[in-house]
């Protein structure tokens with residue numbers, strides 16, 4: 001973007017970078033079209049890197065950009081080692097990585113190991129030549145009653161995890177769409193092929209992988225075919241290779257599972273698996289807690305979340321390219337969330353809700369700020385979804401999850417400044433709804449408005465960056481007398497994390513009305529509080545460890561807690 005006036009800091013070596021990073025999920029197809037083809041591309045994204053640097057994110061996550069028939073947004077890969085021509089060339093991709101690195105931005109890419117597209121040459125060879133080198137690359141059977149305890153994930157479209165192939169005259173296994181055959185991880189040649197894919201992209205400079213659909217690699221009769229020990233064995237070996245050959249690069253698990261199962265994807269400090277895993281259950285509870293005006297769901301799920309090994313970090317998010325999944329809530333909670341957030345059946349997809357952040361929250365600025373404040377202060381490294389920083393809307397008249405994958409809105413001009421193509425040629429139409437039309441919701445307008453959501457988001461990221469405690473600090477729940485007020489501390493006790501000791505108190509009013517609360521801070525009796533945003537002093541914690549606070553509707557505070565006056569720290573913060 002013109003006039004953003006940025007320096008090019010380059011990457012700094014930091015083995016803990018993933019614990020302090022803010023991630024930004026950006027669909028190459030959706031961000032910026034450099035050549036008027038109607039689809040975003042690598043060069044378009046390169047041209048917008050200054051914007052992302054200015055925003056203050058640290059790492060881009062690129063969903064699949066590989067050769068693909070695009071029947072599942074690219075998660076149907078037809079060649080793991082080539083890029084989709086409409087996105088550009090391999091040199092364009094490497095240029096993207098090096099331009100991102102020059103700006104201090106890391107890049108992780110999606111790796112879909114569980115399945116390929118049915119157009120992948122491995123599958124074509126497997127179906128036509130069962131005794132050939134790829135004959136055993138997929139999961140074939142004559143008996144489609146096998147693995148009956150495995151649930152169907154895409155319930156809107158699939159009725160079985162088996163599909164009959166008329167060429168091979170056998171059934172093949174697929175956990176997702178029937179055009180996405182699962183690879184056979186019992187075959188060592190599949191391991192070798194995947195290790196080669198990982199090396200291929202690591203050699204091109206990527207900083208890590210999001211490991212898509214990782215719980216489903218193996219199948220075993222009598223189980224639900226999720227989270228099997230063999231999957232962990234594979235991940236331990238993959239991690240050992242990555243640590244050995246590409247130290248500092250990360251593996252991020254996408255495992256839509258309960259915390260006790262996800263935590264297994266970190267392995268142990270002695271035998272590590274992934275560096276990060278998305279925390280799926282906490283996400284819907286943020287939305288639930290706000291409508292229920294109760295901190296309980298968030299407090300409880302974090303209490304049920306086991307400690308991580310030292311190398312590990314949660315990935316947190318509010319929205320992504322999929323539906324807002326409701327797999328990790330109870331049946332009653334799901335029914336309530338459909339009622340609150342998806343009253344029109346068109347808003348639903350599979351087990352979830354296909355809407356963006358701003359539309360979910362009815363455009364409420366106070367609610368958008370509150371859920372973002374939670375995202376940025378709860379344990380984990382947050383991941384933003386492109387366009388949510390300006391409050392982009394969705395289009396529930398589009399199919400499936402395309403509802404939330406429309407072109408980025410840069411300006412009020414033709415195609416929202418995304419593309420110079422004829423509007424009919426765009427890969428998806430721009431948002432032109434009454435409330436979220438790109439005429440009003442766009443980067444240019446928000447850059448020009450100091451009070452915009454975009455500037456607010458940037459300010460929040462800057463504060464978070466100045467306080468590594470949000471990345472590496474312990475999470476300590478704080479007892480609140482008011483159920484609607486969620487309070488917790490983030491704590492670095494000493495310099496063992498490689499960061500200065502710090503304590504921050506986060507207090508969040510989940511209710512729509514003002515609330516008062518008494519917090520119990522027994523370990524901080526008499527301590528001084530200071531607002532992280534403006535530096536204002538707050539009344540100190542009482543000598544009995546009690547702190548009385550009042551909060552406005554959907555209000556939140558981030559308060560530094562210190563034993564005494566911290567004038568020098570305040571000076572530092574303002575710099």
Ligand SMILES: OC[C@H]1O[C@H](O[C@H]2O[C@H](CO)[C@@H](O)[C@H](O)[C@H]2O)[C@H](O)[C@@H](O)[C@@H]1O
Nearest residue numbers: 072075112153176212213256322323325
């Ligand atoms: O490659 C198939 C799918 O893999 C990911 O799926 C995840 O999203 C599903 C919801 O759409 C979710 O229910 C499942 O548990 C996840 O593994 C990927 O994010 C999808 O885009 C993709 O279709």
Ligand SMILES: [Ca+2]
Nearest residue numbers: 182216217218
């Ligand atoms: Ca599988």
